[in-house]
Amino acid sequence: MDLAFTPEDLAFQAEVRAWIAENYTPALRAKMALSKNGYLDKEGQVEWQKRLYQKGWAAPDWPVEYGGPGWTASQRYIFNMEISAAGCPTPSPMGLKMVAPVIMAFGNEQQKAQHLPKILSSDIWWCQGYSEPGSGSDLASLQMKAEKTVRDGVEGYVLNGSKIWTTQAQWADWMFNLVRTSQEAKNQNGISFILVDMTSPGISIRPLPTLDGPVEGQQEINQVFYEDVFVTAENLIGEEGKGWTYAKYLLEFERGNAYAPGLKNALKKVKRIAAVEQAGAGTLIEDADFQRKIAELEIQIQALDATEMKIFSGLSSGKSVGAASSMLKCKGSEMQQAISELALEAVGANGVPFVADSWAIIDGRSNDPFPVPDYAVAVAPAYFNYRKTSIYAGSNEIQRNIMAKMVLGL
Ligand SMILES: Cc1cc2nc3c(=O)[nH]c(=O)nc-3n(C[C@H](O)[C@H](O)[C@H](O)COP(=O)(O)OP(=O)(O)OC[C@H]3O[C@@H](n4cnc5c(N)ncnc54)[C@H](O)[C@@H]3O)c2cc1C
Known part of the structure; x- marks a missing residue:
């Protein structure tokens, strides 16, 4: 595995950054700051996904013949890293990442022609x-x-x-x-x-x-x-x-995501919160116990990042990740939850008023200012929302059963 970026990779990274700066608009960023789960409302999702589509970047993992960009493994990694680092919305996966690979692998020509172009352009959901x-x-x-x-x-x-x-x-x-x-x-x-x-x-x-x-x-x-x-x-x-057979094939794509880029961004947000939240005479980021918790998570993210790079750099596009997807799903989801818990700890009492007051403002039912600092608004909803990650896409207990059987041969 060669982790050094080539001059072409670095030029690609600059291109992705420039595109994000232009296309991740202030309006989309403002909506995203209030998101509990990394998605926008449908209007926002469609706008974002169509921007990616117009650039030819809607489906980084698709083969070129169906409209994929034909990227190398390192380009795909750079793209994911930059999109996550900028906190961009997550494209809705059910079309692009779940049913599309099944249609490509097992659908007939008529089904491919009917569905794949409209999935790519986000015209059907x-x-x-x-x-x-x-x-x-x-x-x-x-x-x-x-x-x-x-x-x-x-x-x-x-x-x-x-x-x-x-x-x-x-x-x-x-x-x-x-x-x-x-x-x-x-x-x-x-x-x-x-x-x-x-x-x-x-x-x-x-x-x-x-x-x-x-x-x-x-x-x-x-x-x-x-x-x-x-x-x-x-x-x-x-x-x-x-x-x-087709269902199991799909599940490997559903579970075979790279988590590390998103986790890095989530932890960065926690650090930003901790830099302004008071703890004793200083800020929370100066607190030794809090620093230890951040360091523990950073080390785990680095380990996951290296594992993901190793797995994904070995794959050519269109192939699934196999049983390793169960390991990534378990570890990635546990860390998403751990970071959302640390974020809640960081905002402390500012996490409390979210139900009654903040949602009324987000919904447009109230014109009051947020009752808490802006950075705290989505923290409690995200904490509650992320309880789902160890249940959906096959619970983590089921993933451990799969690893026990397929990897350890138990
Ligand atoms: C937010 C969210 C979104 C979802 N979206 C979708 C969707 O779009 N489409 C869709 O089809 N499904 C969706 N799901 C469903 C999801 O896949 C299921 O919730 C999941 O597979 C668990 O099934 P269950 O809820 O019936 O729990 P159960 O299967 O009843 O499990 C209950 C508990 O028992 C444990 N358990 C069960 N069997 C075993 C075993 N053999 N060994 C050890 N422990 C076991 C489980 O880990 C869990 O803790 C979603 C779920 C959530 C929470």
Whole structure:
């Protein structure tokens, strides 16, 4: 692994920095400062993702033939590092990073032509229909029924059941679903992977409130109900009954993210807060105990960074990370939580008023100034929001089971 940047890499880094300076506008930055989870509202997300698209940078990991930029591993690393260091919004992953690789690997030409260009340009928005009430970790027990039928001469399936914890379902135009096409086959074998247009009659969405506060534009998860929803057979990905294989392929992309660049930026924010928060006669950053906590996290981030560089520099684009993705997911999510805890410790009592007062201002229901310093507004919501990271994308206990089996052979 060669970590030294070449002159071409350094020129690329300068180009990325210049582009961010021009395109990460003051309006987007102001919205992002109030984000609890690294995303903007849909309008902001679309604006940001379309700016990336216009530059040809919407999908750093996609192969060139589908519109990827054809970057080297170090260019991808530099891009992620610069985007995270500047605190830019996270592109919504369900289209670009989840369903797109599945369509590329297992979809037919018609499905590729229909969906990939619009995913790349952020003209269609996706959500993920895996989990059901009663089927989360034990995903293969899922019950949503897809019964074969012919309607008005068109072959298809009728879907009945419910999906839950569906992130951004309220924004989505399409949903990729795991459904049961056979009741007889053994658990995994009866599952198929199907794409569903969210405007299909019979779909309804119920928002699920979360601990971090009910705020317009930042609604995150939902339950989606299917009542006799007809989906044409052309929306089936690959073969009927092979959905489990495609689902697992997708999960490696969902979990195979680089965490270190974002963690570095999050810790930098904590340091900025600690430099102004008072502790005794000085500021918190001068406190020996707080310095020790920062140093411990910095060391762990450096170790994770080196591990991620080693893993990602070994991959050519389009390949998945394999079982290493479980390790990155566990470590990365634990550190996201640890940093959000330290941020909450740093703002102290200023973290308290977020529910009643700050959200009313963010929502536009109140014109009062924030009751706490600006830097403290999103800290408590982010702390509560980040409890999710060790649960979603397969809980950390499940990731440890995967590592025990696939890496340690237990
Ligand atoms: C914020 C958020 C967003 C999400 N977004 C989506 C989405 O967009 N689409 C989607 O399909 N799903 C989504 N999920 C669902 C997520 O994938 C599930 O919550 C997760 O897989 C855990 O399933 P569960 O909630 O049913 O918990 P359960 O499976 O009931 O687990 C409960 C507890 O038991 C532990 N446990 C379970 N089985 C084992 C085992 N075999 N060994 C050891 N421990 C075990 C778990 O680790 C957990 O602590 C989201 C979840 C969250 C929190």
